[in-house]
Amino acid sequence: MTKVLILxxxxxxxxxxxxxxxxxxxxxxTLFLRHANRLDVSDxxxxxxVEGDATDQASLEKAMQGQxxxxxxxxxxxxxxxxxxxxxxxxxxxxxxxIWISTLGIYDEVPGKYGQWNHQMLDGGYLETYSAAAKVIExxxxxxxxxxxxxxxxxxxxxxxxxxxxxxFKGTEVSRxxxxxxxxxxxxxxxxxxxxxVGVDQPGTDGDKPSFY
Numbered sequence: 671m672t673k674v675l676i677l678x679x680x681x682x683x684x685x686x687x688x689x690x691x692x693x694x695x696x697x698x699x700t701l702f703l704r705h706a707n708r709l710d711v712s713d714x715x716x717x718x719x720v721e722g723d724a725t726d727q728a729s730l731e732k733a734m735q736g737q738x739x740x741x742x743x744x745x746x747x748x749x750x751x752x753x754x755x756x757x758x759x760x761x762x763x764x765x766x767x768x769i770w771i772s773t774l775g776i777y778d779e780v781p782g783k784y785g786q787w788n789h790q791m792l793d794g795g796y797l798e799t800y801s802a803a804a805k806v807i808e809x810x811x812x813x814x815x816x817x818x819x820x821x822x823x824x825x826x827x828x829x830x831x832x833x834x835x836x837x838x839f840k841g842t843e844v845s846r847x848x849x850x851x852x853x854x855x856x857x858x859x860x861x862x863x864x865x866x867x868v869g870v871d872q873p874g875t876d877g878d879k880p881s882f883y
Contacts, residue, residue, distance in 0.1 A: 702721075766812055821842060843881060
Protein backbone atom coordinates (compact mmCIF):
# COMPACT_ATOMS: atom_id res chain seq x y z
CA MET A 671 0.00 0.00 0.00
CA THR A 672 1.27 3.44 -1.00
CA LYS A 673 0.13 6.78 0.36
CA VAL A 674 -0.44 9.21 -2.48
CA LEU A 675 -1.10 12.94 -2.25
CA ILE A 676 -2.94 14.27 -5.31
CA LEU A 677 -2.60 18.03 -5.79
CA UNK A 678 -5.29 19.60 -7.94
CA UNK A 679 -7.52 16.63 -7.25
CA UNK A 680 -10.57 18.09 -9.00
CA UNK A 681 -8.83 18.08 -12.39
CA UNK A 682 -10.10 15.71 -15.08
CA UNK A 683 -6.92 13.64 -15.30
CA UNK A 684 -6.67 13.51 -11.52
CA UNK A 685 -10.24 12.23 -11.22
CA UNK A 686 -9.54 9.51 -13.79
CA UNK A 687 -6.34 8.51 -11.97
CA UNK A 688 -8.19 8.52 -8.64
CA UNK A 689 -10.84 6.17 -9.99
CA UNK A 690 -8.23 3.79 -11.40
CA UNK A 691 -6.24 3.82 -8.16
CA UNK A 692 -9.36 3.01 -6.14
CA UNK A 693 -10.44 0.27 -8.54
CA UNK A 694 -7.13 -1.45 -9.19
CA UNK A 695 -4.93 -0.78 -6.14
CA UNK A 696 -5.11 -0.61 -2.36
CA UNK A 697 -3.35 2.75 -2.13
CA UNK A 698 -4.45 5.42 0.32
CA UNK A 699 -5.26 8.77 -1.32
CA THR A 700 -5.20 12.31 0.02
CA LEU A 701 -7.05 14.68 -2.32
CA PHE A 702 -5.81 18.28 -2.09
CA LEU A 703 -7.75 21.08 -3.79
CA ARG A 704 -8.78 24.68 -3.26
CA HIS A 705 -12.52 24.06 -2.88
CA ALA A 706 -13.18 20.78 -1.08
CA ASN A 707 -16.95 21.00 -1.60
CA ARG A 708 -16.41 20.39 -5.32
CA LEU A 709 -15.29 16.82 -4.66
CA ASP A 710 -17.35 13.80 -3.68
CA VAL A 711 -15.37 11.04 -1.99
CA SER A 712 -15.84 7.60 -3.53
CA ASP A 713 -14.27 5.56 -0.70
CA UNK A 714 -14.16 7.23 2.71
CA UNK A 715 -11.99 4.45 4.09
CA UNK A 716 -9.22 5.16 1.61
CA UNK A 717 -9.64 8.84 0.72
CA UNK A 718 -9.05 12.01 2.70
CA UNK A 719 -9.98 15.42 1.29
CA VAL A 720 -7.84 18.42 2.23
CA GLU A 721 -8.75 21.98 1.28
CA GLY A 722 -5.77 24.18 0.52
CA ASP A 723 -3.87 26.24 -2.02
CA ALA A 724 -0.77 24.85 -3.75
CA THR A 725 0.99 28.18 -3.23
CA ASP A 726 0.60 27.86 0.56
CA GLN A 727 3.64 25.97 1.81
CA ALA A 728 2.28 25.40 5.32
CA SER A 729 -0.88 23.74 3.97
CA LEU A 730 1.16 21.57 1.64
CA GLU A 731 3.57 20.50 4.37
CA LYS A 732 0.66 19.47 6.58
CA ALA A 733 -0.90 17.44 3.76
CA MET A 734 2.43 15.80 2.91
CA GLN A 735 3.00 14.29 6.35
CA GLY A 736 3.33 10.50 5.99
CA GLN A 737 2.92 10.53 2.20
CA UNK A 738 5.02 8.38 -0.14
CA UNK A 739 4.31 10.08 -3.48
CA UNK A 740 3.10 13.51 -4.56
CA UNK A 741 1.20 13.63 -7.85
CA UNK A 742 0.75 17.25 -8.94
CA UNK A 743 -2.05 17.92 -11.40
CA UNK A 744 -1.76 21.71 -11.16
CA UNK A 745 -2.05 24.55 -13.64
CA UNK A 746 -2.88 28.19 -14.44
CA UNK A 747 -0.71 31.32 -14.44
CA UNK A 748 0.66 30.49 -10.96
CA UNK A 749 2.27 27.23 -12.11
CA UNK A 750 5.87 28.43 -11.51
CA UNK A 751 5.00 29.63 -8.00
CA UNK A 752 3.17 26.36 -7.37
CA UNK A 753 6.26 24.42 -8.48
CA UNK A 754 8.52 26.36 -6.13
CA UNK A 755 6.12 25.90 -3.21
CA UNK A 756 5.61 22.18 -3.85
CA UNK A 757 9.36 21.59 -4.03
CA UNK A 758 9.98 23.54 -0.83
CA UNK A 759 7.19 21.70 1.00
CA UNK A 760 8.44 18.30 -0.17
CA UNK A 761 11.96 19.05 1.00
CA UNK A 762 10.66 20.25 4.36
CA UNK A 763 8.45 17.15 4.69
CA UNK A 764 11.05 14.64 3.54
CA UNK A 765 8.94 13.36 0.62
CA UNK A 766 11.09 12.60 -2.43
CA UNK A 767 8.89 11.18 -5.20
CA UNK A 768 7.07 13.68 -7.42
CA ILE A 769 4.97 13.17 -10.54
CA TRP A 770 4.39 16.53 -12.22
CA ILE A 771 2.02 17.16 -15.12
CA SER A 772 3.48 19.67 -17.57
CA THR A 773 2.78 20.19 -21.28
CA LEU A 774 4.32 19.54 -24.67
CA GLY A 775 6.49 22.22 -26.24
CA ILE A 776 8.40 23.42 -23.17
CA TYR A 777 11.73 22.53 -24.80
CA ASP A 778 10.66 23.54 -28.31
CA GLU A 779 10.69 19.80 -28.98
CA VAL A 780 7.59 19.66 -31.20
CA PRO A 781 8.74 19.43 -34.83
CA GLY A 782 7.41 20.76 -38.12
CA LYS A 783 4.07 22.39 -38.82
CA TYR A 784 2.60 20.93 -35.65
CA GLY A 785 5.32 22.64 -33.63
CA GLN A 786 4.54 25.94 -35.35
CA TRP A 787 0.82 25.49 -34.65
CA ASN A 788 1.54 24.58 -31.03
CA HIS A 789 3.55 27.79 -30.59
CA GLN A 790 0.76 29.85 -32.11
CA MET A 791 -1.73 28.30 -29.69
CA LEU A 792 0.36 28.34 -26.51
CA ASP A 793 2.86 31.22 -26.75
CA GLY A 794 2.14 34.41 -24.87
CA GLY A 795 2.20 33.19 -21.29
CA TYR A 796 1.29 29.49 -21.22
CA LEU A 797 4.38 27.75 -22.60
CA GLU A 798 6.64 30.24 -20.86
CA THR A 799 5.17 29.63 -17.41
CA TYR A 800 5.10 25.85 -17.82
CA SER A 801 8.70 25.89 -19.03
CA ALA A 802 9.74 27.94 -15.99
CA ALA A 803 7.92 25.52 -13.67
CA ALA A 804 9.62 22.54 -15.33
CA LYS A 805 13.04 24.12 -14.71
CA VAL A 806 12.16 24.40 -11.02
CA ILE A 807 11.23 20.71 -10.87
CA GLU A 808 14.31 19.59 -12.80
CA UNK A 809 16.62 21.56 -10.49
CA UNK A 810 14.87 20.37 -7.33
CA UNK A 811 16.96 17.32 -6.48
CA UNK A 812 13.72 15.37 -5.97
CA UNK A 813 12.91 12.01 -7.56
CA UNK A 814 10.69 13.66 -10.14
CA UNK A 815 9.00 12.62 -13.35
CA UNK A 816 7.74 15.36 -15.64
CA UNK A 817 4.84 14.26 -17.85
CA UNK A 818 4.35 16.22 -21.10
CA UNK A 819 1.03 15.24 -22.70
CA UNK A 820 0.07 15.98 -26.27
CA UNK A 821 -3.18 17.92 -26.78
CA UNK A 822 -5.77 16.26 -24.58
CA UNK A 823 -9.01 14.57 -25.64
CA UNK A 824 -11.81 12.96 -23.65
CA UNK A 825 -11.79 9.83 -25.84
CA UNK A 826 -12.54 6.59 -24.02
CA UNK A 827 -9.27 4.98 -25.01
CA UNK A 828 -5.99 4.01 -23.37
CA UNK A 829 -3.32 4.10 -26.06
CA UNK A 830 -0.03 5.90 -25.71
CA UNK A 831 3.65 5.96 -26.52
CA UNK A 832 6.41 7.99 -24.92
CA UNK A 833 9.41 10.08 -25.88
CA UNK A 834 12.18 11.46 -23.69
CA UNK A 835 13.60 14.95 -23.29
CA UNK A 836 15.94 15.60 -26.19
CA UNK A 837 13.82 13.54 -28.61
CA UNK A 838 11.32 15.05 -31.05
CA PHE A 839 7.73 14.89 -29.80
CA LYS A 840 5.57 12.48 -31.79
CA GLY A 841 1.77 12.53 -32.14
CA THR A 842 -0.59 15.48 -31.88
CA GLU A 843 -3.07 14.22 -29.28
CA VAL A 844 -3.65 11.81 -26.40
CA SER A 845 -6.61 10.94 -24.22
CA ARG A 846 -6.84 12.11 -20.62
CA UNK A 847 -7.56 8.47 -19.78
CA UNK A 848 -4.16 7.52 -21.24
CA UNK A 849 -2.33 10.14 -19.17
CA UNK A 850 -4.12 8.92 -16.04
CA UNK A 851 -3.07 5.36 -16.86
CA UNK A 852 0.55 6.46 -17.27
CA UNK A 853 0.44 8.32 -13.95
CA UNK A 854 -0.98 5.25 -12.21
CA UNK A 855 1.80 3.12 -13.70
CA UNK A 856 4.36 5.48 -12.15
CA UNK A 857 2.61 5.35 -8.79
CA UNK A 858 2.53 1.55 -8.91
CA UNK A 859 6.25 1.42 -9.75
CA UNK A 860 7.82 4.59 -8.29
CA UNK A 861 11.27 3.60 -9.58
CA UNK A 862 10.17 4.15 -13.21
CA UNK A 863 11.20 7.30 -15.11
CA UNK A 864 12.95 9.00 -12.17
CA UNK A 865 14.67 12.18 -13.34
CA UNK A 866 12.97 11.95 -16.73
CA UNK A 867 10.77 14.34 -18.68
CA VAL A 868 8.43 12.14 -20.67
CA GLY A 869 6.37 13.15 -23.69
CA VAL A 870 3.15 11.15 -24.05
CA ASP A 871 1.06 10.88 -27.21
CA GLN A 872 -1.33 8.48 -28.92
CA PRO A 873 0.39 6.44 -31.65
CA GLY A 874 -0.71 7.21 -35.18
CA THR A 875 -1.84 10.77 -34.50
CA ASP A 876 0.97 12.54 -36.36
CA GLY A 877 -0.13 15.60 -38.31
CA ASP A 878 -0.21 19.37 -38.45
CA LYS A 879 -2.64 19.67 -35.51
CA PRO A 880 -4.94 17.48 -33.40
CA SER A 881 -7.95 15.90 -35.09
CA PHE A 882 -10.38 17.96 -33.01
CA TYR A 883 -9.05 21.28 -34.35
